Amino acid sequence: MVGQTPDATGTGPATAGPGDLVFHPDTRQRSTWTSDLSVAEAAAVRRVGLVPAGFVMGTAVMQLAAAGGQLYGQWGGMMGGSLGRGNGYSESYPCAHTYGYSTGVGLGGAASEHYGFSVEDSVLAASLTDGYRLAIERLHDEATQLGAHGVVGVDLFFENLVGSQGTATFFARGTAVTHPATAPLPSPFMTNASGQHFERLIALGYVPTGLAVGVGAVYVQPNCQARGDFTVGGAIRQIPAAITVARSRARSSLAAMAHRSGEGVVHTDWTDRKVNRYGESWDQLAIALGTAVRRYSTEAEPLTPRPVLPLRP
């Protein structure tokens, strides 16, 4: 049959891997291969010429260090400058009713509710990026141990599975695949594209190299207008500015990560999330997870699809 044991590829079981710290990849003897491919995906992978080597996984439980950026930002924003960490984005949004902040403290103190600021939460972005990175590295280690040429259909996500509030469990799961006739690669490729999409990618002349991650986070303490106070209606700047900054950070770190290994990123799974924080404030998150690709051939056959119209109701 087609199952690939580590020995069959000539690498032998690894004795010390990059993840040697605690997390020994699964090194039990395998009598058959496992996978999380659907039947159609498995067929697509076979058509390309690859065979499944085994189901692989990387995981990491992380404490998300979000509070740091917020606390610094809170005071940095009030002063109108950035005490920030690094030189991230920060912007203050005075009261739209033009109540002065200092006046507000003295007379009635209403203005503090009207005052807003946004500050980039690079600490949160970094801890999310770290979580993904660890999960991906461990997935990669397992695939290397299996002597695989790559991993297809990687599912990359996080959830609150283990641990208390403020922790997140990161997962990377996929199916390692091998090409029986080829010597192992220096580093197996990884893609979050399904088996069928992988087949199309190869046909188009691109080969996946690895996963790329980009995260952006902006902590938003809304001013009166961004809180929806209808006495000051009209276009609001604070919310779209926070979304734009978070998205642009995610995009540029995604591109930077991909730049090292390929010419572009496809299949980006893009998530915008609003995570509620203290009071009416929130973290505006943008998370982008994609596949870095390299063009290996410029002689791809045209794939011009034929238009069809099914007659079934």
Add this chain to the structure above:
Amino acid sequence: MSPSTPSTPGIGTALAALHEPFVPADQHTFVSDLTVGELVLLEEIGFRPVDIVSGAGSASWNPQFTTAGTEGTMWGRAIAAAIDNARSGILEELRTRHADGVVAMRLELERERANLLTCTMLGTAVHGTGRRPDAAHPFATTLSARDFHLLVRAGYHPVGIAIGVSVVGFAARSASQSLGLARDNVELTDQTTALYSSREKAMEMMEREAAELHADGVVEVQLQERPVNSLLTHAVEFVAVGTAVCRGSEGHKDLAPEFQLTLDDPPGVTFSDR
């Protein structure tokens, strides 16, 4: 750059390429949220991804501003401003990247509270190989990659997003009226009229926008209507967003689809459950 030697596509050559280390040069790294299938559809009609582009806009309004029988202009204008700001944001990003347009865009209208709306757009900027001479005016479109592929093959091209927004208020019924009417079968003409007139006004605005873009028509229009009924507010909101398209110089091209008859039974025929 990766090896420039032309080679036939296949897993053997692909893996051989991966054996050679990738040397990052000053290449432009494209970023896209296209699936591989979408990438194929775009490359087939001569479009290459450039970058992910985005736009966002928010606005709030005073919901009490609407009075019976009059259009809530502030309210309607606020919603239009939020969508328009998102649209100009994404167009600006397209211009800075010298892209031809954005496809497979997701457009989200998020209502955060009763009177606060945020519109976000995110999609992949594309560059066409000599398809659109009008590079100074990039297009935005609500079309998916599949629909964009079909549109271009049929001889059309998108020119922009056209929006139409209208808010129309209607008279509140008094308590005695409500009680009196509860026993009758009557049409609430005020409310029917409000719905009609908000539709009319929104479509008028959409047509005006499409005409400004010199479009032949608008496709893929998404409609959102929302009655707002509360103690202080009685209004109908109507939001329409679509893609303005132009026919190319060669006119409509027949795609001549092949009719297909699937041999499996329609659901529910063979087995009652599915």
